[in-house]
Amino acid sequence: MTVTESFKNAVVKNFGPQPDLSDDEYDKLFSLTKIFQNELEDLYIEWESFNFAENEDYKLQMVNLTKFHDYLQKKLTNNKFTPNISKTKDINSGRKPLSKRSINNENTPSTPQIKKRKVLESSSPAPADYDTANSTFNTSPIKPAKQSHTLIETLNPHIENFELNNTDNNPIKLTANFDPLKFKFRTLQMKLLESADVLDDQIDTMAEIYQEENKTEDLQFGNPCLSSQFDILCCGRIVPDSPSYNQEILNKKSLYLETSRLSGVGQRVPLDLSGLNGYSFFTGQIVILKGRNPTGKEFCVEQVMPLPQLGTSVSSKEELEEFESLQNGEGLKVVIASGPYTNSNKLNFTKLENLIEKLNTEIHPNVIILNGPFIDLTNKEVEEGDFPSLPKDQQPRNLDDVFRMLITPILKKIDSKIQVIILPSLKDSSANHCSYPQDSFDRKKLQLPKNVKCFPNPSSFAVNEMLIGSSNLDIFKDLKEVLKQDDSISNNRFDRIITHIIEQRRYYPVMPGSIASTATHSDNNISDLANGASGEFLNGLSIGGSCLEIPYMGLSELGTSIPDVLILPSDLKAFAKIVKGVVVINTGQFIRPSKSSEVEDGTYAILSLLPPKVDEGGENNVEKVETEDNVYHHNIYKRSRIDLYTT
Structure with a gap:
């Protein structure tokens, strides 16, 4: 099998310029994306994790890609642990503003330009002037002794x-x-009701802020767990279908929406995401969804509403x-x-x-x-x-x-x-x-x-x-997405995670950790x-x-x-x-x-x-x-x- 030039260019964009990468090595990368159902960008994140786990900085060579394949396979089959859930009381941080005012600024810019260290010429199939604004790799195509x-x-x-x-x-x-x-505060003192209050407050506060900024909206907030034949708005937290879930194999079929005790008695309902053209979800994410639950068994999402911005x-x-x-x-x-x-x-x-x-x-x-x-x-x-x-x-x-x-x-x-x-x-x-x-x-x-x-x-x-x-x-390592790409979703994983932090208003919005x-x-x-x-x-x-x-x-x-x-x-x-x-x-x-x-x-x-x-x-x-x-x-x-x- 011979991969296309567009795939080779995508490898260069995600992994960086690689000297003398053979067709077999491109084929191996292509097969890994299919076997583990990963986009190239996600595969690059796994490649970085593999290098970190091995305490090495491997080059893209067949022998290393074979090791990488084994690493992915073991990670998929052996990881039986669930993410840890430990402590916490919402103190709403109580920070004092630095005599600043909160002014909404739309049309916010993205990265204008990044100047990388000059890349040595290689036989890479990608054009010499490829876009580096969203890349995070070290552009040196070889592994020299790095000077301080x-x-x-x-x-x-x-x-x-x-x-x-x-x-x-x-x-x-x-x-x-x-x-x-x-x-x-003292650690190891978590109380169940205190934790529940904090998690509920995150949902209720976001719903309250949304209603305050959208007073003219016709749709009303409702309980997504109840059967409804008309569209409603609902606010809740994205959670997995099982408490013993594996972060590595989350998918669109394993996502539920958890309500607060005020909005839905704390119940969870499966999500039908087939009506969405694009989305990026992760566990712990607070979302406001528009849709309906015609059967009472699952909530059919028609639109993910934009959250109010700081x-x-x-x-x-x-x-x-x-x-x-x-x-x-x-x-x-x-x-x-x-x-x-x-x-x-x-x-x-x-x-x-x-x-x-x-x-x-x-x-x-x-x-x-x-x-x-x-x-x-x-x-x-x-x-x-x-x-x-x-x-x-x-x-x-x-x-x-x-x-x-x-x-x-x-x-x-x-x-x-x-x-x-x-x-x-x-x-x-x-x-x-x-x-x-x-x-x-x-x-x-x-x-x-x-x-x-x-x-x-x-x-x-x-x-x-x-x-x-x-x-x-x-x-950047802990946030695992369930992603469906479209024009409204950035094709850069780091941009998406940073956007989530800003939208969720928390430095670490993942839950459980x-x-x-x-x-x-x-x-x-x-x-x-x-x-x-x-x-x-x-x-x-x-x-x-x-x-x-x-x-x-x-x-x-x-x-x-x-x-x-x-x-x-x-x-x-x-x-x-x-x-x-x-x-x-x-x-x-x-x-x-x-x-x-x-x-x-x-x-x-x-x-x-x-x-x-x-x-x-x-x-x-x-x-x-x-x-x-x-x-x-x-x-x-x-x-x-x-x-x-x-x-």
């Missing part, structure tokens, strides 16, 4: 890279947009002029990196120390944002409890001591004029919470310097006028976990995925407006893009896991932001809100440049 601090990709390359001259003072105003006391953050003219004056007319630089910061086989933070040295002597950023894990619980030395990198006469008593001995001295080397923000990970050994949402690090206990700010995960904060939302939980599993027990099932499994049955579960504190998921909401910048670290390869006017940055991992203790490849990002210009008679780079006087959209997506570098 090499530019990989640039978003908005038309903005010139600039250096800050005023390094003696720190011209920023850092404002936290969350209540830290609300993250001081407004963009804005500032007054006086605030923007204050920030411009504070910066002395210079821009801002923010460096963003995400752990792990060492190879998975050892605790050697030389790469992180080298980056700190570069920040102090060359880059001079205003802010550094570091996401955990710092001391990774999955690191081999941590698992074994042996720390050869520490002196024998200074062996730690606990893992907090390891942090104080290895991480704290490095953070103290950062110039005191630079503001440092650190967020924990579920894999962090020194984190107070092992579930999401997650309390911040204890700065005093870890003996961190005063310029280091410990923020919870997730958190929203502002650097001058720029509103940043950061969530250190891998939504996922768990990482390496188990091969064929006789395991949900009852083993629910009724208290024996140790041998839990042996296949590894740290990762998400453990959700359901009563406190209100702390994971976006707030009153969409952030200007979303930081969403992932195990998948790094990217920067613009979706609905929001700059979205996936920094990737600072050091990707590898079987070899010598391989320390990874990425980090630098955001360079031009100062706001408000000049009624001349040039300005912010957009005036038409319905308000002296109020402006920040236009961060137009005046920011994001550079992705190798570590």
Whole structure:
């Protein structure tokens, strides 16, 4: 069998340019899409997961594709575990707005342009000027020895890279947009009724907001579980047909709609999606559907109604002029990196120390944002409890001591004029919470310097006028879609997931959360976990995925407006893009896991932001809100440049 040129071009668009890919290898890829019923884009996500699981960076060759085939087969047949359901109380986050107003901004832009590192010429069948705006792969067609601090990709390359001259003072105003006391809850205290209240409130609140914004709509909300011969609107949560479902084999026949106790007594009804031209659904998604239930057995969906959107953050003219004056007319630089910061086989933070040295002597950023894990619980030395990198006469008593001995001295080397923000990970050994949402690090206990700010995960904060939302939980791996493509649905998976986050108004809208599993027990099932499994049955579960504190998921909401910048670290390869006017940055991992203790490849990002210009008679780079006087959209997506570098 010989695949078409269009398929070969699609391989290049999704997997990146590959040198001398044979027809047999193209045929193998084509057969994998048919065997496992995956689109090429989804197959690329599985390929990334395969590389991550093997701690390798395989090239597209027949021997590796055969291993990939075996990996997919084992994943399909052996994964018997259900995603984990753990804790939570809707506190509705209680964040205070940063003197911003919620202004709806339609016609929001997408990624304008991305400049990639030049691709070496190859025999790829794709044209040389293929579109890279939505691609996230490393465009190098070979696997060279990667040099540190090499530019990989640039978003908005038309903005010139600039250096800050005023390094003696720190011209920023850092404002936290969350209540830290609300993250001081105790874990493992989940109560069933509290969780039910939160899950119901998510549905009822969305229905209430929709009705408020569509008062003139003729259709009324009804109960989709009851038989009806006319169209109604209903609001509910997408759920699987069984609590022991497998995320990998969800399909349109296995989706149900769960109602709240107020709208449908909490009942569930199967969905008939045959009347829809296109859709993208995932478990936990809050949807408003139009349709009817003629037989009382299933709800026939005719239309998925658009959800009410949050407004963009804005500032007054006086605030923007204050920030411009504070910066002395210079821009801002923010460096963003995400752990792990060492190879998975050892605790050697030389790469992180080298980056700190570069920040102090060359880059001079205003802010550094570091996401955990710092001391990774999955690191081999941590698992074994042996720390050869520490002196024998200074062996730690606990893992907090390891942090104080290895991480704290490095953070103290950062110039005191630079503001440092650190967020924990579920894999962090020194984190107070092992579930999401997650309390911040204890700065005093870890003996961190005063310029280091410990923020919870997730958190929203502002650097001058720029509103940043950061969530250190891998939504790009955990969100599994049931997809039917049409013109209204983006063909880029990352764009779709980011859109879901913005529409659902939550950093992590998946429910239940996922768990990482390496188990091969064929006789395991949900009852083993629910009724208290024996140790041998839990042996296949590894740290990762998400453990959700359901009563406190209100702390994971976006707030009153969409952030200007979303930081969403992932195990998948790094990217920067613009979706609905929001700059979205996936920094990737600072050091990707590898079987070899010598391989320390990874990425980090630098955001360079031009100062706001408000000049009624001349040039300005912010957009005036038409319905308000002296109020402006920040236009961060137009005046920011994001550079992705190798570590």
